[in-house]
Amino acid sequence: MTQAPATPKAARRQHDREIVALAVPAFGALVAEPLFVMADSAIVGHLGTAQLAGLGVASALLMTAVSVFVFLAYATTAAVARRVGAGDLQAAIRQGMDGIWLALLLGAVVVAVVLPMAPFIVELFGASDTAAPYATTYLRISALGIPAMLVVLAATGVLRGLQDTRTPLYVAGAGFVANAVLNVGLVYGVGLGIAGSAWGTVIAQCGMAAVYLVVVVRGAREHGASLRPDAAGIRACAQAGVPLLVRTLSLRAILMIATAVAARLGDADIAAHQIILSLWSLLAFALDAIAIAGQAIIGRYLGAGDAEGARAACRRMVQWGIAAGVVLGLLVVITRPLFLPLFTSDTVVQDTALPALLMVALSQPICGIVFILDGVLMGAGDGPYLAWAMVITLAVFIPVALLVPMTGGGLTAVWAAMTLMMTVRMLTLWLRTRSGRWIVTGATR
Numbered sequence: 001m002t003q004a005p006a007t008p009k010a011a012r013r014q015h016d017r018e019i020v021a022l023a024v025p026a027f028g029a030l031v032a033e034p035l036f037v038m039a040d041s042a043i044v045g046h047l048g049t050a051q052l053a054g055l056g057v058a059s060a061l062l063m064t065a066v067s068v069f070v071f072l073a074y075a076t077t078a079a080v081a082r083r084v085g086a087g088d089l090q091a092a093i094r095q096g097m098d099g100i101w102l103a104l105l106l107g108a109v110v111v112a113v114v115l116p117m118a119p120f121i122v123e124l125f126g127a128s129d130t131a132a133p134y135a136t137t138y139l140r141i142s143a144l145g146i147p148a149m150l151v152v153l154a155a156t157g158v159l160r161g162l163q164d165t166r167t168p169l170y171v172a173g174a175g176f177v178a179n180a181v182l183n184v185g186l187v188y189g190v191g192l193g194i195a196g197s198a199w200g201t202v203i204a205q206c207g208m209a210a211v212y213l214v215v216v217v218r219g220a221r222e223h224g225a226s227l228r229p230d231a232a233g234i235r236a237c238a239q240a241g242v243p244l245l246v247r248t249l250s251l252r253a254i255l256m257i258a259t260a261v262a263a264r265l266g267d268a269d270i271a272a273h274q275i276i277l278s279l280w281s282l283l284a285f286a287l288d289a290i291a292i293a294g295q296a297i298i299g300r301y302l303g304a305g306d307a308e309g310a311r312a313a314c315r316r317m318v319q320w321g322i323a324a325g326v327v328l329g330l331l332v333v334i335t336r337p338l339f340l341p342l343f344t345s346d347t348v349v350q351d352t353a354l355p356a357l358l359m360v361a362l363s364q365p366i367c368g369i370v371f372i373l374d375g376v377l378m379g380a381g382d383g384p385y386l387a388w389a390m391v392i393t394l395a396v397f398i399p400v401a402l403l404v405p406m407t408g409g410g411l412t413a414v415w416a417a418m419t420l421m422m423t424v425r426m427l428t429l430w431l432r433t434r435s436g437r438w439i440v441t442g443a444t445r
Contacts, residue, residue, distance in 0.1 A: 015316040019293045022165050023320075027289035029156065029168035036204070037063070038278045038343075039180045040197050043187050045271075045343045051194050052344065053267045054134025056274030057125055060259045061135075062142050064252045065110055066149045071244035072103050073157035074378045077292070078299045079240065079444075080161025081379065085303025086443035089162075093225040096158030096216065098233035102241075103154040105234070107147025114143040125260060128267055134194050141198035148202075148209035155212035160296050162219075171211050179204035243383030250390035254421055257401050258414055268346070269411045272353035275343045276415065280360055283328050287368050290320050291375025298379030305441045314376045314433060318369060325368025332361035356415040363419040366426055373429035382438040389428035397421045 037059050045052040076099040083092035114121070122135045156168045182203055186196030220227055255277070262273035294317045301310040332339075336357050340350045377386055400420060404413045432438060 012316055015297075015313050018297055018313070019290060019317060019320060022160075022163065022293035022296055023289045025165040025169040026160070026292040027286055029165065029172040030285035030289050030292065035176050035282065036179050036201060038282065039176070039183060040201065041274060041278050042343055043180075043183050044194055044197050045275075046345075047187070047193060049267055049271050049344070049346055049349065050128075050130040051134050052271045052274060053128065053131035053263075054136075055138055055194065055197070056259070056270050056277075057122060057131060057263060058135040058138035058142070059274070060256060060277070061121060061125060061139055062146075064256055065114060065143070066146060066153075067252055068245060068248050069103070069106055069110075069150055069241075070153060070248050071241035071383075072099055072106075072150060072154040073160070074295065075099075075237070075241045075244055075381075075383070076154055076157030077160040077295045078379050078381050080158055081163070081296045081299025082303035082381070082443050084162060085300040088443065090223045090225050091443075092161060093158065093216075093220050093223050094230075095233065095237070096154070096161065097220060097225060097227060098230060098237045099154040099157060100151060100213075100216065101229040102234050102237045103150035104147055107150040110146050110150075111143050114146070115140060118143070125256075125263065128263070128270075131267065131270070138194050138198045141195055142201055145202035145205040148205040151209040152205065152212055155209075155216050158216055158219075159212075160292060161299065163296055163300065165292065165296075167215055171208050174211075175204045175208040178207060240381075240383070243387040244378070246387035247383070247390040250387075250394040253394055254397050254401075254418075257398065258418055261401055261404050261414055262411055264405055265411060265414075268348045268352050271344065271346070271349045272356065272411055273414070275340065275349070275353055276356050276360060276411075278343075279332070279339070279357070280418075283332070283360070283364060284367060284371065286328060287321060287324055287364075287371040288375065290317055290324065291371045291378075293317070294372060294375035295379035298376050299381075302380060302439070302441050303443055307439050307441055310380070310439060311436075314373075317372045317376065321368035321372035322365055323368075325365035328368075329361040329364035332357065332364070336361075352411055355412040359412055359415040359419060363422055366419070366422050370422055370425045370429060373426075373433050377429065377432060377438050380438040380440065382432070385432050385438070389425065389432070392428060393421055393424045396424050 040055060040059065041052065044055045076096055079095050080092045083095065118140045119136050122132050122139060159167050179201055182200030183197050186192045186200050190196055192199065217227060259273060263270040297313050298310050301313060336354065340353055344350065374386065397417060400417045401414065404417065
């Protein structure tokens, strides 16, 4: 007897279960990185405004150095999920191991560049004379943890592709606790100041990378996947990541330009910007939890040849993204009087941050749509389109952001430009998903 097709309501429930099962644990893992920065900001902020401003510049640079390689997680998730959908677990894990080897190689290159160039990079970024020494100290020490950070990205992508977001949650939670404890102990207990905050983060990241390696290596042995580096596989991984690298570089350029503009407005503005950027990153990663579920689910559906299931999952996740954006925006408005004093007692910094914080709250529904559609297209392996869309967005953002100091605008104007940027992203991603050209089935795209 032929089984009756699922009703629309039953299909929505199935998608909801899949989204919740992957997104809830992914949320905890995703927010670990902004929580690391927020914890550092809260601890360093009480050392003084100059230290917090230095951390703002250095952390933006460090996040850029790491985040440009986020394709190690995103491309790996999509590729592994397709293999899982096609029923080839051995090939899925082998592809993940190629990503981890690539992460180690890239991490070594980044450290070799950042260590000697740190003072020049900080100066180029526009840090004030009072903030620059602190920024240089933090950047140099934290750079030592970059290889571990990239391994965490690649290994996380492997597990997400295998539809496992719980293990990254446990590792990220333990890493956050270790980071907070180490930071407090080294900054205040040992008296290392901002250097202690950097060392605490490096140690926590290395510990997380070690745990991930144990988990992935164990899985590789269970399924008979080779652990040896494969030049062809590593090269293929790098080539697949190039479009996502262009996309991420464009996005990081936007964030760096926004931070550079805020830095030139004064120490109070860059300190306030650092606080708001930390919150914006937290909110973004919260929304991206649904997008991570989308990467894994869409990749699996397409790998199994189920185009209609991929379309239905995309529609449902967009609905989730809009609802989550509205809720997060309301939470920002309600909690703003309690949020700012956690990071600084300077009333000038608080007053500067408040109106910009409201702008962030208003933009959250737009952000919800952007992150979900971004995740869907990544899960489909539609990297080239994502690259071109972000280049267009960058071209729109640059002149708008540079006009802020020329017209006497303040930090709120900077975040208005950021909202415009997200609106442009939403339009480009919506046009692509509506066209259906992202739907390509099979174990490989």
